[in-house]
Amino acid sequence: MDPQAPQQPPQDTVQATAVEQKPPAPAAPRRRTRPLAVLLLLALLLGLFGSVMLNLLLVAATGLGSLETDRKVQEKFFSHNKRSRNKVAIITLSGTIINGEGYIKRQIDRAKKDKNLKAVVLRIDSPGGTITGSDSIYHQLRELEEESEIPLVVSMGGLAASGGYYVAMACGDTPQCIFAEPATWTGSIGVIIPHYNLAGLMEDFGIQEDSVTSHPLKGMGSFAKPMTEQERKIFQELVDEGFTQFKDVIKYGRPKFKKDPEALDKLATGQIYTARQAERNGLVDRIGFLAAAVDRAIELADLEQDDVKVVRYKREPNLADMLLGAQAGKQPFDLAQMLEMTAPRAYYLCTWLPPLSSSP
Secondary structure, eight states: OOTTSOOOOOHHHHHHHHHHHSOOOOOOOOOOOOHHHHHHHHHHHHHHHHHHHHHHHHHHHHHHSOOGGGOOEEEEEEEEOTTOSOEEEEEEEESOBOOSOTHHHHHHHHHHHOTTEEEEEEEEEEOEEEHHHHHHHHHHHHHHHHHHTOOEEEEEEEEEETHHHHHHGGGTTOTTOEEEOTTOEEEOOOOBOOOOOOHHHHHHTTOOOOOOOSSGGGGTTOTTSOOOHHHHHHHHHHHHHHHHHHHHHHHHHSHHHHHOHHHHHHHOSSOEEEHHHHHHTTSOSEEOOHHHHHHHHHHHTTOOTTSOEEEEEEEOOOHHHHHHOGGGGSOOOOHHHHHHHTSOOOEEESSSSOOSSOOO
């Protein structure tokens, strides 16, 4: 080794020196925990878990119990003499009318089989619904009257409009047969085919209508394009025919309008009427509550007040009702109803929107 050559420090010493010359890295700041955020997150997770478990329980309970479509109709004592064999039954129509099946039909079928039934009170609280559903219920009630030879009295609840009023005409020309409560809204005599033009909104999102049809009219009423004049004319003809049918049914239920159709034309504008307005215009007979309608049914059936049992039809409870309470019996909004909303359909309906739930 050359004694004049500079001495090189060991490699380990050089690396150590270099490390010592680097400035120390700043310490990472400690994250501050936020108790409120943690609690909210925990509550959200518990809520989601509870919702999942509740839905699983509902599905299991519904599966073990009878299905909604198979649930029987039970009688529940309402008033008067519980021991009498003579019956007056209260049939309930509530909610939006989708079709003439389901619970309302089962009530009517139950009434047809009861040999002790002397009269029926139809309790209506409905904004109406489809033309076919309203007309089906109307004809079922007419058949009940004719086959059983019993009177029908109508008791209107908070709302008996459009298709709800259409069904009320089933009491026919029976005198003093339609009762409306003081706060009832009724009328809305007319037809609507809802249509919404979302073409502009779809264009903003780059969505185009690209359906393949057998004829241009096959896609008429689509919300993805503006309605053409030809389509509008066809829909108007459908509305006009349904409107004529509506007025013919009213002329049957309100004979005064058969003699004076112009008076009906003045009322059949789609307008909602209060109970007092409806009474003044001859759309209803009396202002009174359910009890008054029951008394009128007893009178028409030529029964004594102390020798009649008034019953109200109720759904047979299933396991879901017993486990989860009354809310379990309500029908949820489902995919089938959502798809049904997208189809062009005429409604006897008091609303600006298509129905979201069916009548129970």
